[in-house]
Amino acid sequence: xxxxxxxxxxxxxxxxxxxxxxxxxxxxxxxxxxxxxxxxxxxxxxxxxxxxxxxxxxxxxxxxxxxxxxxxxxxxxxxxxxxxxxxxxxxxxxxxxxxxxxxxxxxxxxxxxxxxxxxxxxxxxxxxxxxxxxxxxxxxxxxxxxxxxxxxxxxxxxxxxxxxxxxxxxxxxxxxxxxxxxxxxxxxxxxxxxxxxxxxxxxxxxxxxxxxxxxxxxxxxxxxxxxxxxxxxxxxxxxxxxxxxxxxxxxxxxxxxxxxxxxxxxxxxxxxxxxxxxxxxxxxxxxxxxxxxxxxxxxxxxxxxxxxxxxxxxxxxxxxxxxxxxxxxxxxxxxxxxxxxxxxxxxxxxxxxxxxxxxxxxxxxxxxxxxxxxxxxxxxxxxxxxxxxxxxxxxxxxxxxxxxxxxxxxxxxxxxxxxxxxxxxxx
Amino acid sequence: xxxxxxxxxxxxxxxxxxxxxxxxxxxxxxxxxxxxxxxxxxxxxxxxxxxxxxxxxxxxxxxxxxxxxxxxxxxxxxxxxxxxxxxxxxxxxxxxxxxxxxxxxxxxxxxxxxxxxxxxxxxxxxxxxxxxxxxxxxxxxxxxxxxxxxxxxxxxxxxxxxxxxxxxxxx
Ligand SMILES: Cc1cc2nc3c(=O)[nH]c(=O)nc-3n(C[C@H](O)[C@H](O)[C@H](O)COP(=O)(O)O)c2cc1C
Ligand code: SF4
Ligand code: FES
Numbered sequence: 050x051x052x053x054x055x056x057x058x059x060x061x062x063x064x065x066x067x068x069x070x071x072x073x074x075x076x077x078x079x080x081x082x083x084x085x086x087x088x089x090x091x092x093x094x095x096x097x098x099x100x101x102x103x104x105x106x107x108x109x110x111x112x113x114x115x116x117x118x119x120x121x122x123x124x125x126x127x128x129x130x131x132x133x134x135x136x137x138x139x140x141x142x143x144x145x146x147x148x149x150x151x152x153x154x155x156x157x158x159x160x161x162x163x164x165x166x167x168x169x170x171x172x173x174x175x176x177x178x179x180x181x182x183x184x185x186x187x188x189x190x191x192x193x194x195x196x197x198x199x200x201x202x203x204x205x206x207x208x209x210x211x212x213x214x215x216x217x218x219x220x221x222x223x224x225x226x227x228x229x230x231x232x233x234x235x236x237x238x239x240x241x242x243x244x245x246x247x248x249x250x251x252x253x254x255x256x257x258x259x260x261x262x263x264x265x266x267x268x269x270x271x272x273x274x275x276x277x278x279x280x281x282x283x284x285x286x287x288x289x290x291x292x293x294x295x296x297x298x299x300x301x302x303x304x305x306x307x308x309x310x311x312x313x314x315x316x317x318x319x320x321x322x323x324x325x326x327x328x329x330x331x332x333x334x335x336x337x338x339x340x341x342x343x344x345x346x347x348x349x350x351x352x353x354x355x356x357x358x359x360x361x362x363x364x365x366x367x368x369x370x371x372x373x374x375x376x377x378x379x380x381x382x383x384x385x386x387x388x389x390x391x392x393x394x395x396x397x398x399x400x401x402x403x404x405x406x407x408x409x410x411x412x413x414x415x416x417x418x419x420x421x422x423x424x425x426x427x428x429x430x431x432x433x434x435x436x437x438x439x440x441x442x443x444x445x446x447x448x449x450x451x452x453x454x455x456x457x458x459x460x461x462x463x464x465x466x467x468x469x470x471x472x473x474x475x476x
Numbered sequence: 477x478x479x480x481x482x483x484x485x486x487x488x489x490x491x492x493x494x495x496x497x498x499x500x501x502x503x504x505x506x507x508x509x510x511x512x513x514x515x516x517x518x519x520x521x522x523x524x525x526x527x528x529x530x531x532x533x534x535x536x537x538x539x540x541x542x543x544x545x546x547x548x549x550x551x552x553x554x555x556x557x558x559x560x561x562x563x564x565x566x567x568x569x570x571x572x573x574x575x576x577x578x579x580x581x582x583x584x585x586x587x588x589x590x591x592x593x594x595x596x597x598x599x600x601x602x603x604x605x606x607x608x609x610x611x612x613x614x615x616x617x618x619x620x621x622x623x624x625x626x627x628x629x630x631x632x633x634x635x636x637x638x639x640x641x642x643x644x645x646x647x
Contacts, residue, residue, distance in 0.1 A: 127502070139566045139605040170502065177513075177550045178606050180619045180645060213500050218509055219550035221604065235508030235534070237547040253503055296568040296609035303610040337567060337605075368609070370568055384567045388604050394547075 055282070057270045057290050058263065059306040062150045068185040070192040073153035079198060081273040082160045086206040094165035098268065100276025102288035107133055107224075107261030108336070108365050110287075110354045119248040120166055121256040129257040130163050130171040131233065132265055135217055135224035137176060139337035139388060140368030143292035143304050144262035148175070148182035151266070152189035156212065158265035160203060161272055163210050166258055170211045173262075174229050177217040187214055221392035225440050226259040228394065239396045240440035263292055283309035287353035291367045295320040298327060298373035310353040317371060327373035331457075335365025337385050338445035340452035341378075362452070378457040379464055382450060383411045389446035400443035403434035407446060414464045424454060424461055483532055484525035490518060494533055504534045508544060512551055517647055521552040549603075557592045557599035559637055559644065562616045565602045568609035573626060577613050578602065580630040597638070620644040 061067035061076075073079070085094060099114030120128060132155070136144040147155055159171050175183055190212055193199040203210045215233055217223050223232045227241035230252050251257025267289060271279050280288045287309035293316055296302045300321025307316060313332060323329060329344045334352065340362040342350065350360055357364040372381065390408040395401045410427055413419055431447040438444075454461050486494070493514055498507040511534065515526040522545055531538040545551045561581060565574045578600075582588060585598050592599040608614045611623030615630075622633060636642035 136607045137605060140568055140609050141605075142607040142609050145607050176607065177548070178616060180616075180621060211500075216510065216513055218512065218548035220548050232509065233506060234503070235505040235536075235544070236540075237544055253506075294610060296612060297571050302568075302612070333567075370571075370609075372571070376571070380570075381567060384565075384570050388566055391604055 053290065053306055053308065056306050057282075058147065058151075058154070058266050058292055059304070060151075061154075062146055062304070064150070067150050068152055068189060070153060070189065070196060070198075073151075078153055079157055079160075079204060081269045082157050082164075083204045083206065085161050085272050086164050086204060086208055091165045091167060094161060094272065097272060097276045098165070101267075101271045101279035102276070102286075103264065103267055103271065103279065104287060104289075104354060105261055106263035106267075106291065106367070108138070108338075110364060113260065113264055116248065116260075117162075117166060117258060119246070120258055121249045122167065123256070127170065127255050128166055128168050129252045129255055130159065130166060130168045131226075131229060131252060131257060131259045132159060132171065132173045132262055133224060133226065133229060133259055134173050134175040134179075134182075134262045135221075135229060136179075136262070137221040137224050138366045138368060139385070140294060140296055140333060140370045141336050141366040142294045142296075142368070143366075145176075145179055145182040146292070146304055147262055147266050148179070148186045150185075152182075152186040153193075154269060155186070155262055155266050156189060156193055156198070158268035159212060160198070160210060161268050162258075162260070162265060164208060168258075169209050170213065172233060172252075173212065173214045174223070174233060175214060175216055177219050183214070183216065190214060220394070221388075222394040222440075222442060225442065228440070229259065230257065237394070239394055240442075242439055284351070284353045284355070286355045287364075291352075293352065294366075294368045295371065296368070297333075297371040298324045298376070299371050300324050307352075310351045310356065313347050313350045313352055313369070316352065316369065320371075323371070323373055325373075327375065329371070330374045330376050331372040331378070333368075333370040333372070333449075334360075335363050336368040337370070337388065338449060339363045339365045340448055341372075341456060343456050378453055378460050379411070379415050382453045383408070383415050385449060386411050386446060389442065393442060397438040397443070399434045399437045400446075403430055403443060404446050406430050407450060411450075414461065417464065419465050421465060423465060427454065481524045481528050481538075483529035484515075484523065486518075486529065490514075494530075498533065505536055508534060508536070508541065509548075512541075512545060516551060519555075521555045523553075558597050559617050560599045560601065562601045562603040562606075563589075564604065564606045564608070564612070564614055564616075566605035566609075568605070569612040569614060572612035574613040576627045577615065577625050577630045580627045581634065584631060584634050598634075618644045618646050 066072050095117045103113045104110040163171050201209050220238045222228045223238040225240050228238035232238040247257045283289045293305050332342045332347050334357050346360050354364050386408040390404040393400045393404045434443040497510045501507045511530045515522050527541040531541045563578050589600050589602045613625050614623040
């Protein structure tokens with residue numbers, strides 16, 4: 050499969066000095082923002098983003114322009130933009146590349162978005178563990194203040210925009226947008242009940258838009274080329290390109306920018322094919338929270354929102370984890386359940402207790418201690434967690450659990466049988 | 477416990493760092509996470525005295541600062557070794573051999589996850605996905621990422637850290 054001809058996001062990944070102001074401006078950077086701010090009305094910018102059909106790249110795939118349209122605009126109350134750079138969904142490692150290699154692309158996206166939304170203070174909530182992405186982004190912001198790209202007279206247009214980088218401190222849940230807001234306000238990252246939605250009552254009680262890094266990085270291209278032009282990439286319902294993170298049992302794991310709708314089997318080929326010539330056993334299509342897919346389901350699967358939804362899973366963060374024939378699915382699930390048990394914020398009992406029980410029960414099964422009613426028990430725990438919590442983390446643990454147990458049932462049962470066999474031998 | 481803790485006495489320069497951070501936020505309280513980072517950078521962990529100083533600065537109860545410190549996994553309330561090795565053990569890393577990395581560290585240094593070597597040089601922690609799954613298995617030492625590891629490379633890395641041939645970023 051040939052490499053994508055027009056890249057929107059990854060043109061300068063791994064290019065020496067690409068993260069500097071001089072490089073960015075030398076390649077036409079900030080021209081679009083300047084033009085937009087001098088020649089367009091804010092609402093026309095939002096209209097262009099709506100026309101592009103851009104959908105959020107953070108997980109849920111909500112149309113970005115539509116989200117911006119929901120922003121409440123009461124007089125005399127500030128509005129905020131928060132860029133979600135918490136990137137913590139296992140299997141996802143794309144936003145960090147944008148910040149490490151092309152931080153000015155993201156800043157230009159923030160400037161254009163802030164102008165469209167009437168935002169005067171924008172925040173980037175960056176994952177606490179990130180090192181080079183944080184250093185390069187912070188340096189880029191400093192450069193922007195020095196050059197007058199940010200500040201009281203943004204790009205000489207008279208627009209005032211401040212950009213604050215806020216470093217998280219290790220908590221997966223802070224990627225959930227309302228937990229992110231709590232964390233930004235200096236609290237524990239406990240998700241909020243919705244409604245009110247952040248677009249009405251968000252950061253410090255003010256109207257707030259939260260967008261993923263990759264969503265924002267698409268904005269300069271859309272405004273430079275027009276919303277219609279953006280639609281030449283991808284599918285009708287999923288326009289544009291995406292940064293697919295491919296990891297697991299492939300020869301060349303990494304981030305690949307491809308059009309939405311790329312067949313998953315082609316993406317695996319792009320990533321060097323299966324490691325050691327092994328056969329495919331399963332694909333996790335969009336980060337660890339998304340239901341697993343079998344090789345049969347992958348055969349004609351295209352990686353766009355509707356394509357993956359049609360197969361009963363989700364495109365999520367487009368973190369594609371590839372599993373080969375030697376993979377023990379019980380072990381995979383134990384690993385993921387440990388993650389969710391560790392990352393539950395503890396606010397709702399069904400999630401706090403349920404994720405822990407799921408992990409312990411599944412681990413017991415793996416260790417040969419599972420009794421015959423164990424699988425039904427796991428499903429019962431899952432039933433008592435779903436739709437009973439403040440945020441979707443509980444479902445992020447139960448949905449994959451159900452899919453692994455359904456699609457690879459015999460593997461789970463074989464762990465039970467071993468116990469029974471052992472007992473039969475002992476008696 | 478009712479022993480009275482007095483706020484940490486920071487230098488004028490350090491106090492200025494805290495103050496300029498607070499000024500960036502529309503509300504003082506929002507500067508809490510960033511202030512905690514500054515405190516941890518100065519002492520390598522966050523003492524009760526530092527929490528008290530930050531509480532006074534942001535005009536919030538010390539108990540609030542304390543619960544926030546407890547919520548986030550990266551804030552340390554006790555000093556770690558000079559090199560804090562954090563090995564990712566989430567799925568993509570496990571598939572690529574993170575257990576072999578952890579095993580090598582355990583056997584070379586004689587410590588288990590959660591422990592620090594007696595000479596205070598190394599601490600070992602298991603951590604969840606660090607968003608470097610394309611370069612698995614990997615670990616973070618202080619702030620630096622080390623990727624595409626295996627048992628041999630891990631052993632070499634430990635030797636290089638001990639000899640000073642390999643440096644790590646602390647800020
Ligand atoms: C448990 C949980 C974790 C999440 N983690 C992230 C994350 O790390 N990064 C992200 O951009 N969105 C994450 N999201 C989605 C956000 O809540 C939000 O939908 C997204 O940032 C909106 O941006 P978008 O519309 O541009 O995609 C998470 C959601 C949940 C429920
Ligand atoms: S569902 Fe879990 S992570 Fe979400 S708010 Fe409740 S306890 Fe916290
Ligand atoms: S699974 Fe280890 S970095 Fe993502």
